[in-house]
Amino acid sequence: MESLLSFMLALLLAPLFPGIINRTKAFVAGKQGPPLLMKYYTLAKLCRKGSVYSTSSSFVFKMGPTVSFTAALMPLLFIPLAGTAPLFSFHGDVIVLFYIMGIGRFFTIAAALDTASPFEGMGAAREAFFSTLAEATIFAVLILFYRVSGSLSLADYFHGENAVSLAGPTGALLLFVIVAMFMVLLTENSRVPVDDPQTHLELTMIHEVMILDHSGPDLALIELGAFFKLLFYSVFITHLLQPPVPAGILVNGLLFYGILTLVYVAVGVTESTMARFKMNLVPKYILTSFTLVFFAAILTMGFMQ
Amino acid sequence: MDNLLQIANGEVVRRADIPDVSVETFGMTLAEFVRNGGFVVQFFAFAENGITRLLAVVRNDRLYVTSCVVGAEFPSLTGWVSEKFHMFEREIAEQYGIRPTAHPWLKMVRYHRNYSGADDVFGNDYGGEEIPGKYGCFTVEGEAIHEVAVGPVHAGIIEPGHFRFQCAGEEVLHLEIQLGYQHRGVERLLPTVPQRRLPIICEAIAGDTAIGHNLCCCQALEALAGLTVDVGARIVRTIALELERIANHLGDLGALSGDVAFNPPAAYFGRMRGDFLNLLQVLCGNRFGKGLVRPGGVAFVMGDEQRKLIAAKLEEITPQVKNVCDLLFSAHTVQARFENTGIVSREMAEDLGLVGYAGRACGLPYDARVAFPSECYAELPHNTNQMTSGDVYSRATVRREEIMHSLALIELLLQRPETTAKAMMMEERRLAADSLVVTINEGWRGEIAHCVLTGADGAIVRYKVKDPSFHNWTGLAMSLRNQGISDFPLCNKSYNLSYCGFDL
Numbered sequence: 001m002e003s004l005l006s007f008m009l010a011l012l013l014a015p016l017f018p019g020i021i022n023r024t025k026a027f028v029a030g031k032q033g034p035p036l037l038m039k040y041y042t043l044a045k046l047c048r049k050g051s052v053y054s055t056s057s058s059f060v061f062k063m064g065p066t067v068s069f070t071a072a073l074m075p076l077l078f079i080p081l082a083g084t085a086p087l088f089s090f091h092g093d094v095i096v097l098f099y100i101m102g103i104g105r106f107f108t109i110a111a112a113l114d115t116a117s118p119f120e121g122m123g124a125a126r127e128a129f130f131s132t133l134a135e136a137t138i139f140a141v142l143i144l145f146y147r148v149s150g151s152l153s154l155a156d157y158f159h160g161e162n163a164v165s166l167a168g169p170t171g172a173l174l175l176f177v178i179v180a181m182f183m184v185l186l187t188e189n190s191r192v193p194v195d196d197p198q199t200h201l202e203l204t205m206i207h208e209v210m211i212l213d214h215s216g217p218d219l220a221l222i223e224l225g226a227f228f229k230l231l232f233y234s235v236f237i238t239h240l241l242q243p244p245v246p247a248g249i250l251v252n253g254l255l256f257y258g259i260l261t262l263v264y265v266a267v268g269v270t271e272s273t274m275a276r277f278k279m280n281l282v283p284k285y286i287l288t289s290f291t292l293v294f295f296a297a298i299l300t301m302g303f304m305q
Numbered sequence: 306m307d308n309l310l311q312i313a314n315g316e317v318v319r320r321a322d323i324p325d326v327s328v329e330t331f332g333m334t335l336a337e338f339v340r341n342g343g344f345v346v347q348f349f350a351f352a353e354n355g356i357t358r359l360l361a362v363v364r365n366d367r368l369y370v371t372s373c374v375v376g377a378e379f380p381s382l383t384g385w386v387s388e389k390f391h392m393f394e395r396e397i398a399e400q401y402g403i404r405p406t407a408h409p410w411l412k413m414v415r416y417h418r419n420y421s422g423a424d425d426v427f428g429n430d431y432g433g434e435e436i437p438g439k440y441g442c443f444t445v446e447g448e449a450i451h452e453v454a455v456g457p458v459h460a461g462i463i464e465p466g467h468f469r470f471q472c473a474g475e476e477v478l479h480l481e482i483q484l485g486y487q488h489r490g491v492e493r494l495l496p497t498v499p500q501r502r503l504p505i506i507c508e509a510i511a512g513d514t515a516i517g518h519n520l521c522c523c524q525a526l527e528a529l530a531g532l533t534v535d536v537g538a539r540i541v542r543t544i545a546l547e548l549e550r551i552a553n554h555l556g557d558l559g560a561l562s563g564d565v566a567f568n569p570p571a572a573y574f575g576r577m578r579g580d581f582l583n584l585l586q587v588l589c590g591n592r593f594g595k596g597l598v599r600p601g602g603v604a605f606v607m608g609d610e611q612r613k614l615i616a617a618k619l620e621e622i623t624p625q626v627k628n629v630c631d632l633l634f635s636a637h638t639v640q641a642r643f644e645n646t647g648i649v650s651r652e653m654a655e656d657l658g659l660v661g662y663a664g665r666a667c668g669l670p671y672d673a674r675v676a677f678p679s680e681c682y683a684e685l686p687h688n689t690n691q692m693t694s695g696d697v698y699s700r701a702t703v704r705r706e707e708i709m710h711s712l713a714l715i716e717l718l719l720q721r722p723e724t725t726a727k728a729m730m731m732e733e734r735r736l737a738a739d740s741l742v743v744t745i746n747e748g749w750r751g752e753i754a755h756c757v758l759t760g761a762d763g764a765i766v767r768y769k770v771k772d773p774s775f776h777n778w779t780g781l782a783m784s785l786r787n788q789g790i791s792d793f794p795l796c797n798k799s800y801n802l803s804y805c806g807f808d809l
Contacts, residue, residue, distance in 0.1 A: 029572035118453040122790070193638065196566035200460040201794040203453070204564070275565035275638040278646075279475060279791040 002249065006084040010076060010235075013257075014227040015039035017234070017264045024268025039227065046220035054213060057114050064111025065214060065221040071104025072225035075232045080159035080239070083252030089155035097154070098138055104225070105131055112210035119202045123209030126279070130194065130206065133286040134187045137180055140293040144177065147300045158239040167243050176296035178240050182266070183289035185233040187282075189226065192271040194282050204276075234263045308334040309369035312362075312743060314677035315524045320739045320758065323360070324371045328380070331359060331373035336386045338363050344658050344671070347743065347756045348393035350375065350401040351767035352421055357401055362743050362756060366676060370741065377423070381405035389658040392775055398426040400492075412440060415485035415808055420493065437485040438467055445471040445478050453790065457486050464804035472790055480785040480793075482778055487808035495768035500526070501731040507755075508595045511772055511806035516542075516549045516585075516594040517748025518770070518806075521755035524679060524744040526600040529759060530734035536681075537725030538602035540718050543681040544615075545585060545594050545603075547711040547718075550749035552581035554704040554711075555626070557801045561701055562633050564795045565642040570633040577629070580622055587614050602729035616719050623712050630705050643698035647784035647796035650695060659780045660773045661751020662707065663800055665690055666699035673747035680746075685714055700799040736763040750774060750803065772806030 019036040026033025035041075053061065075097045077087045109128055112120040145157055148170045157164045166174050187194045190207035202209050211222050238260045245252060277285055308324045308331070326334065339345065347362040359379065360372040382390040384407060394405040395414050402423030405411065411426070416439070418431040425431070429439065438457065451472055457465035465486035471479040491510055495503060507522035508515040520542060527534060534542075559574025582592040589597035589605045597603055633639055649659070654667035664671055670689070674682040688710035692702040736759050745754045751773030760766040777800055784796045 025568055029569045031572050118451060121451070122453065192566045198568075199564075199566065201564065202460060203455065203793050204791045204795075271566070272568055275562075275567040275636060275642050277638070278642060279789050281641075 003081075003084045003087050006081045006253070007076065007087055010081045010231065011073075011228070014231045015043060015224065017231065017260070018227060020261060020264045021268040021271070024265050025272050028269070028272035039223070043220050043224060046215075046223070047217050049216035051214075051216035051218045054115060056116060057213070060107075061111045061114040061213070062218070064107045064114075065218040065225075067107035068104040069221040069225035069228075071100050071107075072228040072232070074100050075154075076228055076235075079154045079232060079235055081235065082256040083249050085159050086155050089153050092152045094142055094152055094154055094157075098135070098142075101229070102135075108210055108222075111214075115213045117213065119205075119209050119212060122203075123206055126206045127210060130187060130282055130286060133283055133290070134184050137184050137286065137290040137293055140290055140297055141177055141181065144173065144293060144297045144300060147297065148173070163244065164240065165244055166241060170300070173296040173299055174240050176292045178237055180289040180292040181233065181237050181240070182263075183285065185230070185237065186267070186270065187286055187289075188233060189230045191267055193274050193277045194285065196276055204279075234260055234267075237263050309338065309363070309371050312368050312370050312741075314368060314673075315528050315679055315742065315744045317528045317737050317740045317742050318370070320741055323741060325358075326371065326373050328359075328373050328375055331361070331371060332380050332382055334371055335361055335363065335390075336382055338365075338369070339382075339387050339389055341365070345389045345393060346745065346752070346754050347769055347771055348390065348397070349756070349767075349769045350397045350403055351758060351769075352401065353760065353766055357403065357421065359397070359403075360741075360756075360758075362754070364676070368677065368743065368745075370743070375403055377402075378404040378406050381408035384409040387658075388656045388779070392779070402426055413485065415488040417485075417488055417490070437488070438483060440483060442469040442481050442483070443471070443479060447473070449473050450478070466804050468793075470785075470790055470793070475789045475791065477785045477788050477790050477793070480782045482782050484778070484804060484807050487805040489805075489809065491809040492768055492770055495770075496765040500733050500736075504599055504731065505595075507770075508593075510770060510809065511774075511803040512593065513553055514549070514748045514750065514753065514772070514803065514806060516545045516598060517746055517750075517753045518755070518772070519595075519598045520546060520680075520746050521744040521753050523598050523600045524746070525742045525755050525757045526734070526736070528742040528744070529736040529740060529757065529763075530600065531737070532601040532734070534602050535725050536721075536723040537607070538729070539680045540721055540723060541588065541603045541605075541607045541725065542598055543685075544607075544715050544718050545588055545597055546680070546746070546748070547715050548581055548585050548588075549594060551708050551711045552578050552585070553749045553801075554708045555581065557798060558630070558633060558701060558704060558708075560798050560801070561643075561697070561795065562639070564798050565639055567633070567636060567639050570629050573625070573629045573632075577622060577626060580618065584615050584618055587611050599729045599731055600734070602725055602727075604728050604730065606725055606728050608724070612719055615715070619712065619716060619719075626708060626712070630708070634702070634705065640698065642795065643701055644696060646697040646792050647788060647799060648694065648696045649780055649783050651693070653783055654695065654780065657779050657783065658776050659751075660776050661747070661749075662700055662703040663777045663780050664751065666693060666703045667695040668693035671752070673745050673752045677745045679744070681718065685717065686710075697795055697799040736765070738763040748773060750801075750806075751777065770809055772803055772809075774802040774804075774807045777802050778807060 018039050023033045078093050078097055080086050109124040112124040149162055149164055190197055195206040214222055241259050308326050310323055312318050343363050343365045346364050350357055350359050357375055358372050359375045362370050381394055383394055394408055397403055398405055399414050400419055401421045402419040404426050413427050416437040453470040455468040457467045467483040469481045470477050504519050504522055508519045510518045555574050556578040559571045563571035585594040586592045649667050651668040654664055654669055675687050690703045690706050692699045738759055738761055740759050743756045754771045756769040757765055758767040781800045
């Protein structure tokens, strides 16, 4: 029951957190910034609108948003939230989940290609390339976690007695993972320095350019899916940072959301303090995150025999 | 040099004194001049009493003019001598239906019916449903080539223009820029309106260069009407031109910063641009300086109150400008984006005849304020820049230096005690008959040149306008050669050229 409530709460709060990023950026830039609830207003606005479909697009275009939304929602069912056990869990669920997210991306890309717009094809090519590289990092993390915890499920990693944590015996290695996963978070969620969520310049976009032709409720689904995806990665990092406190669910829950907020603030600060990379430097950046985790994985071989 | 008449910026010459040579001599003279390091300021056709002539204004460190009678065609100088003639010859072909023979890439400039009623050189029928953009772009063939078409309708608040990229993956092989969507017929309109409307129309040639273009127009009218401008008015005009420069440069530095997703300077610069526009409002009540410059002086006297307001604001804002510039230019992620992006070599820039900061960033030091000083510029210190690698970083650095230089100029000018005697209002004045005047000013984008020809009754027979963008658009296209297509917005913003200034 509390798992379900916790899940519902997380879904409800997902659009709030990007508002925190925007407020952080606005604060650094000396501006007031949009209201914290801006994303809710946007979603409500989009849902009231109708969708427009190009006559040259097919059912693939219409499928894209639904599938990508579902694919973004699924991982939240499997990851522990605010100290509660996840709704579902089985051995090997992490691998399934990352591939489900892959399916979501596949359909987003297919929908983008379906429009036959040169912009969207360009964005799709970039997205496919960069997320393939990011996958290397993610699987290096999974290998590391498997060595540390002997498990392949998110519930085992982040919930219960043997949770992977900075305070644990392998905590030092997790520093690498935290940095690497933060880099992956920025990549996968099209944040600066890889992509710029605020730009209106199609030629420089990666993710945004693929959804240019979507409108109304379709766009709302895509946006909401993007919030869920960002939430999933942020929760992943939050779990790594959260110290185990032998206290009630309320304290742990508050602590969880506190750290989660800090992760989002960190995204905002990163975006305010650096410019985007040149497109040809992005692969190097992603592979750096892979190298960090891979190094950590090598280290485990030393003292975990 | 026998076939060239030396003239001065803003001084009337009698048309009878302008050399009138044969088309061949005309071409040879220009070819020799440009080959010896000369640049083209104006090159256009005009028709009078059934005779069409070509007239060219060229510069090295002085200004020269020459002309010839032309028939239905003339030998193109573009492929033979220099790219500097390229756009001018296309414009002549479009405006008067005169074909430059052997022009390497003859195509439309602004898509309009020609003035002379001759057959359209490009075979377009403007009575039908011709629209701007009817043109088969240059294409690159190949399996791996893809074409990206951007515009004419863009995201964001910019003017219409069509950009066609031929790409191999992320790399741009060729960019073709097709403009003309904003053509309003300014040059045709100007000779037909009452004199009092001239400054108002010139202020609207390019909205961000209201003072620059209007200054050229007013200086031309002053020269033709024999008016003198007192020192007080000249000070105000100079301050206004520099304020316009600062506001635009600041806005563009902010936009450059926004384009690389470095937000804080974008926000700060955006606010400061507003501060400088507000200073123009202090001068004349309009944030873009419209209605300030009028033939004979300025329409608003700068009193002690305005002086104090401007001086106080400058004192407050100058350190801020410095700090935010430091923030932008010292961020290594920003440097990584700016450096080696969109490079135009010095040779290329010279061949294209780039002007303004685009030229100076490539190592062409030409600054009309130094070479052909008008207003107070002869008495003011010059700006020099060391950063000349021709990339986005150089263009941004030149702008930064120009901002600081302009701030210093305004400070100097504010210390001068002279105040103009009275506000000038627009009046109809008799203009010198059968005369030519060329006025050149360094607008914030670079050399703005207006050329006015009057007829036997003193009426304007031809009014030629050239915005610096006319030279520099080709520079942008060359910047993109072998660049990542994702760097286009950055390169574009580093030039920030005018669409309506080009389209007229």
